[in-house]
Amino acid sequence: MVKKVLMKGNEIIAQAAIEAGCKLFFGYPITPSTEIIEYLAKHLPKAGGTVLQAEDEIGAISMCYGAAATGARVMTASSSPGISLKQEGLSYCAAAELPVVVVNVNRTGPGLGGLGPMQSDYFQSTKGGGHGDYRLLVLAPSKAQELYDLTMEAFDLADKYRNPVLLLTDGFLGQMMEPVELKPKPASPEFDRSWIVNGAKGRKKRIIASYALSNEVGEAINLHWEAKYKELKEKEQRWEEFYAGDADYLIVSYGTTARIAKSVVLNARRKGIKLGLIRPITLWPFPEKAFLPYKEKIKGAVTVELNTGQMIEDVKLALECKVPVHLYRRLGGMLPTEDEILAFVEKTFCPGLEEV
Amino acid sequence: MEKVFGRSKGLSGTPFSFCPGCTHGIIMRLIAEVLEELDIIEETIGVSPVGCSGFCQDFFTCDFVSGAHGRAQAIGNGIKRALPDKIVFTYQGDGDIAGIGTQHAIHTAARGEKITSIMVNNALYGMTGGQMAPTTLKGMKTTTTPYGREVEVYGYPIDLPKIIAALDGAVYVASVSVDTPKNVLQTKKAIKKAFRVQQAGLGFALVSVLSTCPTNWGLSPQESLKWLRENMMPFYAMGELKATEEVKNL
Numbered sequence A: 001m002v003k004k005v006l007m008k009g010n011e012i013i014a015q016a017a018i019e020a021g022c023k024l025f026f027g028y029p030i031t032p033s034t035e036i037i038e039y040l041a042k043h044l045p046k047a048g049g050t051v052l053q054a055e056d057e058i059g060a061i062s063m064c065y066g067a068a069a070t071g072a073r074v075m076t077a078s079s080s081p082g083i084s085l086k087q088e089g090l091s092y093c094a095a096a097e098l099p100v101v102v103v104n105v106n107r108t109g110p111g112l113g114g115l116g117p118m119q120s121d122y123f124q125s126t127k128g129g130g131h132g133d134y135r136l137l138v139l140a141p142s143k144a145q146e147l148y149d150l151t152m153e154a155f156d157l158a159d160k161y162r163n164p165v166l167l168l169t170d171g172f173l174g175q176m177m178e179p180v181e182l183k184p185k186p187a188s189p190e191f192d193r194s195w196i197v198n199g200a201k202g203r204k205k206r207i208i209a210s211y212a213l214s215n216e217v218g219e220a221i222n223l224h225w226e227a228k229y230k231e232l233k234e235k236e237q238r239w240e241e242f243y244a245g246d247a248d249y250l251i252v253s254y255g256t257t258a259r260i261a262k263s264v265v266l267n268a269r270r271k272g273i274k275l276g277l278i279r280p281i282t283l284w285p286f287p288e289k290a291f292l293p294y295k296e297k298i299k300g301a302v303t304v305e306l307n308t309g310q311m312i313e314d315v316k317l318a319l320e321c322k323v324p325v326h327l328y329r330r331l332g333g334m335l336p337t338e339d340e341i342l343a344f345v346e347k348t349f350c351p352g353l354e355e356v
Numbered sequence B: 001m002e003k004v005f006g007r008s009k010g011l012s013g014t015p016f017s018f019c020p021g022c023t024h025g026i027i028m029r030l031i032a033e034v035l036e037e038l039d040i041i042e043e044t045i046g047v048s049p050v051g052c053s054g055f056c057q058d059f060f061t062c063d064f065v066s067g068a069h070g071r072a073q074a075i076g077n078g079i080k081r082a083l084p085d086k087i088v089f090t091y092q093g094d095g096d097i098a099g100i101g102t103q104h105a106i107h108t109a110a111r112g113e114k115i116t117s118i119m120v121n122n123a124l125y126g127m128t129g130g131q132m133a134p135t136t137l138k139g140m141k142t143t144t145t146p147y148g149r150e151v152e153v154y155g156y157p158i159d160l161p162k163i164i165a166a167l168d169g170a171v172y173v174a175s176v177s178v179d180t181p182k183n184v185l186q187t188k189k190a191i192k193k194a195f196r197v198q199q200a201g202l203g204f205a206l207v208s209v210l211s212t213c214p215t216n217w218g219l220s221p222q223e224s225l226k227w228l229r230e231n232m233m234p235f236y237a238m239g240e241l242k243a244t245e246e247v248k249n250l
């Protein structure tokens, strides 16, 4: 077993990128994500890579676009306002099918907001964000080891599907210190490289582009993307279940709030309430399959989110509105306590229990 | 019979899609000839803009990447940083490089990115039907300055090459024109030098070429050349605006 080391969340992401063979990083500083570019500026050149602080986030994502077109492994990282600026580039990366890994350390918003954790970019991450009918593969780690493992895997997934992959964390996960095993990356499969541009030596020239002026061509390309997104939905839904099997009620929560929700489940069980947790690990594709065994069985669900109700829409769809779905949220950088979530669960699902 | 002129190997043979009398085509032909003469077609990756030249990837025989409006240089920087031994050039309209992409133009030059940029200045947005560009001259009529560019409202035209020449990372900056056979040769020389600067790894090189847009200027091809000479050439600083000692010694 590899020895565990204590590291900051953002540094874990940066180290995982190096281990995954990331050769280029383009970024622009913004709290609470800055440790990623700082760590890489120090360590990536020693691993034979390049780090460049761009003129802005539009420049950074456009540089990623260019580097990814050559088949190189490339990453950028930012936090909410900076991710807004990257939306143009993400739309173009998705359209040109370029494998780029993007990290969003979600801070509060809208506007400049504050530096605390929020999950307010869920819609932006999973429902588009930029223009056009595209999807990003969105991964939502909730502990140090997952920050490491999922960052490494993000590069393989981006290469496999030729699609941008977004790692969505938040100001809490980015800044926390937790032990992590810096495992060597498992070998990647061989990826198709027949599309990259690197000079037309001894082969026909290649073009990386995303325009389609004829509607017929446009529809054909959109159908091609749709097929890819369907495949992703079929094959890549991921989630974790915690005491879900016999649960009467489910909490659905990801990332930082899922950590708190686990303790809530244990505390509820001690009180005799059959509470379970479904923790989405992929936010897109949303793990609808996780809910199949439970939608006829449970009596209700509650999403715990750091926003005014975003993921709850996907949970309602996944449960086909067969049971009531409630929201418990804290906003503006505040985190819920275990006790307040449990009190909400009791009040909502077991009124009367409180008085006992 | 001896062949005295033919299509450059740098061009694919796809017919140019430009309006009659548009000089975009001449500039592309010159770039293709330079790539062929320097024997770097197979080493080169071009980056196209969004604008009338947005389809230049179809016309060349080298690899090409096309992205968003104004981002060609940032994309080119990414390519070059990934493949430092290859040749990377951007081909951009004045709106693309001096309007929506200004931040990349300034910082590409400031960082001394080892790429070559060709800017094609026709003093307006051609592709979208002749709106004002940052390069539109004082008093010039466009569809968004129907009464002529009033500087009180719209400010003054930007002479981007002059700004770029002031930055240390830019080692070669030239402003040229393709209005006469002599100037076409001059332009080719400047483009060739800009690519040789990159081959030698000296820094950033920019060649700005004054170009016609008969369609949106509302003039015949002949009149357009005359208008360019009488209005654009006196306003824009012309010639080699910057060539460092190392570049001169190339």
Ligand SMILES: Cc1ncc(C[n+]2csc(CCOP(=O)(O)OP(=O)(O)O)c2C)c(N)n1
Pocket (backbone or CB within 6 Å): B049, B050, B051, B052, B053, B069, B092, B093, B094, B095, B096, B097, B120, B122, B124, B125, B126, B127, B128, B133
């Ligand atoms: C983000 C964005 N804004 C606006 C446009 C519309 N647009 C396409 S080309 C263009 C102007 C091109 O002008 P220029 O760069 O001068 O090139 P020209 O067509 O004159 O050669 C504009 C505004 C776009 N494609 N993308």
Ligand code: SF4
Pocket (backbone or CB within 6 Å): B017, B018, B019, B021, B022, B023, B024, B052, B122, B126, B127, B212, B213, B214, B215, B216
């Ligand atoms: S609109 Fe102007 S710039 Fe565009 S192809 Fe026609 S003449 Fe050339």
